[in-house]
Amino acid sequence: MSTLDTTPSTPVTPRWQTLLIRPETMTFLLLVVGIFAGSQLSPFFLDINYILKSFTLYSELAIVALILTMVIIAGEIDLSPAANMALSACLFAWAQASGIPMPVAIGIGLAAGLLMGLLNAWMVISLQLPSIIVTIGTLTLYRGLAQVIAGDKSIRVPEWFIGVDKIMILGIPLPVVLFIVLALVLAVILGGTIFGRQIYQIGTNETAARYAGIRSARIKFSLFLLIGFVASVAGIMTASRLGSVRYDLALGGELQMVLMAMLGGTYIFGGRGTILGTFLAAWLLVVVSTGMIVANVLPAVQLVVLGGLLIVAIIATNLIYSRTQR
Amino acid sequence: MGENGAGKSTFAKILAGVHRPTRGTITLNGKPVDVTSPIAAQKLGITLIHQEPISFPDLSVAENLVLGKADDGWFSRVPWAQMTREAKALMDLLGVKIDVTRPMRGLSIADQQMVEIARALASDSRLIIMDEPTAPLTPREVETLFVIARRLRDEGRTIIFISHRLEEVRALCDRVTIFRDGNKIATEAIANLSDADIIRLMIGRPFKEYMHKARAEIGAVALKVERLSVPGLFQDISFEVRKGEIVGLGGLVGAGRTDVARALFGVAPAASGTLWVDGKTVSINDPSEAIALGLAFVPEDRAVAGIFRTLSVEENITAAVPKQIAPSGFIRRAIERAMANDSVRRLSIRLASLRQPIGELSGGNQQKAILARWLLTDPSVLILDEPTRGIDIGVKAEFYDMIGELAASGRAILLISSELPELLALCDRVLVMSEGRLTADIPRAEATQESIMNAAVPRRVAFEGAAA
Numbered sequence: 001m002s003t004l005d006t007t008p009s010t011p012v013t014p015r016w017q018t019l020l021i022r023p024e025t026m027t028f029l030l031l032v033v034g035i036f037a038g039s040q041l042s043p044f045f046l047d048i049n050y051i052l053k054s055f056t057l058y059s060e061l062a063i064v065a066l067i068l069t070m071v072i073i074a075g076e077i078d079l080s081p082a083a084n085m086a087l088s089a090c091l092f093a094w095a096q097a098s099g100i101p102m103p104v105a106i107g108i109g110l111a112a113g114l115l116m117g118l119l120n121a122w123m124v125i126s127l128q129l130p131s132i133i134v135t136i137g138t139l140t141l142y143r144g145l146a147q148v149i150a151g152d153k154s155i156r157v158p159e160w161f162i163g164v165d166k167i168m169i170l171g172i173p174l175p176v177v178l179f180i181v182l183a184l185v186l187a188v189i190l191g192g193t194i195f196g197r198q199i200y201q202i203g204t205n206e207t208a209a210r211y212a213g214i215r216s217a218r219i220k221f222s223l224f225l226l227i228g229f230v231a232s233v234a235g236i237m238t239a240s241r242l243g244s245v246r247y248d249l250a251l252g253g254e255l256q257m258v259l260m261a262m263l264g265g266t267y268i269f270g271g272r273g274t275i276l277g278t279f280l281a282a283w284l285l286v287v288v289s290t291g292m293i294v295a296n297v298l299p300a301v302q303l304v305v306l307g308g309l310l311i312v313a314i315i316a317t318n319l320i321y322s323r324t325q326r
Numbered sequence: 327m328g329e330n331g332a333g334k335s336t337f338a339k340i341l342a343g344v345h346r347p348t349r350g351t352i353t354l355n356g357k358p359v360d361v362t363s364p365i366a367a368q369k370l371g372i373t374l375i376h377q378e379p380i381s382f383p384d385l386s387v388a389e390n391l392v393l394g395k396a397d398d399g400w401f402s403r404v405p406w407a408q409m410t411r412e413a414k415a416l417m418d419l420l421g422v423k424i425d426v427t428r429p430m431r432g433l434s435i436a437d438q439q440m441v442e443i444a445r446a447l448a449s450d451s452r453l454i455i456m457d458e459p460t461a462p463l464t465p466r467e468v469e470t471l472f473v474i475a476r477r478l479r480d481e482g483r484t485i486i487f488i489s490h491r492l493e494e495v496r497a498l499c500d501r502v503t504i505f506r507d508g509n510k511i512a513t514e515a516i517a518n519l520s521d522a523d524i525i526r527l528m529i530g531r532p533f534k535e536y537m538h539k540a541r542a543e544i545g546a547v548a549l550k551v552e553r554l555s556v557p558g559l560f561q562d563i564s565f566e567v568r569k570g571e572i573v574g575l576g577g578l579v580g581a582g583r584t585d586v587a588r589a590l591f592g593v594a595p596a597a598s599g600t601l602w603v604d605g606k607t608v609s610i611n612d613p614s615e616a617i618a619l620g621l622a623f624v625p626e627d628r629a630v631a632g633i634f635r636t637l638s639v640e641e642n643i644t645a646a647v648p649k650q651i652a653p654s655g656f657i658r659r660a661i662e663r664a665m666a667n668d669s670v671r672r673l674s675i676r677l678a679s680l681r682q683p684i685g686e687l688s689g690g691n692q693q694k695a696i697l698a699r700w701l702l703t704d705p706s707v708l709i710l711d712e713p714t715r716g717i718d719i720g721v722k723a724e725f726y727d728m729i730g731e732l733a734a735s736g737r738a739i740l741l742i743s744s745e746l747p748e749l750l751a752l753c754d755r756v757l758v759m760s761e762g763r764l765t766a767d768i769p770r771a772e773a774t775q776e777s778i779m780n781a782a783v784p785r786r787v788a789f790e791g792a793a794a
Contacts, residue, residue, distance in 0.1 A: 213614035
């Protein structure tokens with residue numbers, strides 16, 4: 001009766017081949033090339049501490065990018081987390097500067113992040129609006145509110161609160177440790193749990209998911225809440241690293257986050273992507289950005305390179321996916 | 327005329343240049359013509375009027391009228407005034423009162439059809455094909471359409487009128503051609519045929535006895551539905567399905583059968599009505615609630631509502647039983663693999679590997695995988711919507727056996743099918759829907775192709791006195 005071993009309908013692709021054409025492989029190879037090129041520019045590049053230190057500048061964005069990866073796999077997008085970081089941080093800094101005790105001020109910041117996620121979730125899931133438009137709207141709204149609260153000046157945070165990036169665990173800065181730990185946890189969740197499995201299923205075919213009894217609204221709602229909350233954590237971490245908060249904290253950060261997810265092979269139309277990819281892409285982005293700084297590339301040109309990289313990443317992943325699956 | 331899938335619409339589309347024929351010639355006014363595209367058809371004076379007119383809703387009626395006509399360059403000026411004038415003249419010619427400057431959006435379907443007919447006149451079409459134009463219309467609108475159709479005929483134009491409705495064909499047409507399974511069966515003056523003749527010609531394919539069904543013990547009522555309604559889709563649907571029973575749901579496409587299934591399963595819950603599962607009143611507002619109650623639904627459109635195309639066969643099979651493969655939330659690969667393997671063996675799913683994307687399997691094997699997904703939920707009520715559509719004969723027979731076995735194991739089965747032999751071969755009873763209403767409940771002994779078609783063909787007397 002078994003038909004498993006008789007007349008296969010299509011030949012099986014060898015395993016090494018499927019591994020080779022995974023987008024994460026591309027990311028990894030680019031990372032190796034990047035490090036090699038960087039080491040030609042500056043001997044610092046072979047110093048792990050230099051790389052780690054550079055990474056702390058991007059660690060907050062990288063942490064949010066991990067959650068963003070899950071949002072994109074579920075078939076949605078969130079462009080507001082960088083603005084969310086700024087508004088959460090401004091609220092937190094403003095609260096503590098006006099004499100509210102630190103723990104309460106932090107709580108205000110985190111609650112604000114959660115609320116911002118809730119607003120996105122409500123509009124995307126309850127009102128059924130496209131997330132790209134909703135979050136472009138809230139991106140502007142959150143950034144604008146941050147400016148209303150903070151004005152043009154910097155709000156300082158107390159001395160003792162400064163320097164989350166100076167805390168070392170086993171010689172690794174705390175933000176980087178957090179990034180690595182979160183990546184591990186999320187990789188397990190996305191790859192090994194029903195919650196993760198259903199994120200892929202919703203992103204692949206939401207109608208079919210609904211027919212199979214999967215509560216897609218509930219899952220997407222929780223993802224938007226999660227990214228809102230994590231963005232506020234990232235915002236407060238940034239405040240600690242910088243020592244002061246301005247409305248333009250993490251300005252343009254949404255580009256970097258999307259870039260990390262895309263470079264890591266997350267499929268912009270949903271249903272595909274991995275935490276590993278985004279993890280590797282975050283390092284790649286740090287290497288490329290740092291390399292350009294070391295090579296004295298003009299900031300404007302750096303932006304051109306990053307934009308070009310984003311486009312190349314989207315084209316490459318699209319090509320890879322269309323080749324592996326008709 | 328003809329049954330669902332007899333090839334009427336495809337034929338109409340070939341005439342109108344939407345599809346290209348692989349063989350054969352079209353002769354128009356004694357000359358063979360080559361209809362290569364809709365534009366070519368228009369130049370030849372052939373216009374197809376769709377059931378649901380396709381238009382640009384935000385453009386004005388007048389703009390819609392001249393669409394596809396302008397041969398000028400991209401940047402030439404639009405002759406607004408002339409366009410409006412001509413559009414008005416056409417509307418007057420048809421004797422309909424539609425403001426040509428208003429946008430298409432918001433026009434009734436009947437008025438949209440009038441605009442399409444006006445478009446046919448604008449290009450001076452000599453052959454007008456109407457593909458089931460009356461289905462979405464009210465009786466009064468049908469009457470208006472017929473008056474205009476007769477006027478067009480009297481002007482010497484030819485009309486091909488495609489319809490399911492016997493009375494309409496009788497009231498409007500001079501001759502009738504009947505299609506069946508993609509073949510022309512007969513062309514006859516309508517006066518020479520009785521209603522019974524037409525129905526017989528529509529269904530009279532050689533009756534194939536597919537298989538016997540493993541007779542099941544029919545038990546208690548598993549699913550009961552009373553006065554289920556969704557305004558605009560179906561009204562007052564009441565029936566019950568017992569354990570071990572296969573109840574067919576027949577009818578023409580658009581009769582509302584799938585809508586009833588979607589309502590039962592909570593995809594698009596009914597507006598009113600009562601539902602019982604295993605004797606208890608329930609309300610189902612989401613598929614997950616339906617599944618928890620022991621319902622399962624194999625939807626009609628596999629690609630849209632069934633498969634996760636790029637995900638593995640294994641994942642597709644286990645999609646509806648998350649608690650079984652992950653009792654603690656973490657997926658137990660061994661359990662999942664074993665369940666998927668078991669399904670593959672039981673339903674003889676042909677595949678290269680459980681890890682391969684389901685999109686690589688043939689349609690029949692994809693459908694088996696979807697059925698496997700639902701069997702894992704151990705459902706007490708199984709709703710199958712056109713389960714054998716697009717599946718080759720051999721696999722079809724396998725499906726029939728499986729459906730029989732499922733009923734024999736005490737499950738209640740509601741089988742929606744447009745294939746009469748399938749309903750006759752499998753079902754203990756056949757319910758028939760027509761235009762959103764349940765029109766018949768035919769026990770196995772009395773079920774014939776004729777009795778089902780009789781109940782399925784709408785017989786609303788829509789146009790008293792319109793025959794004049």
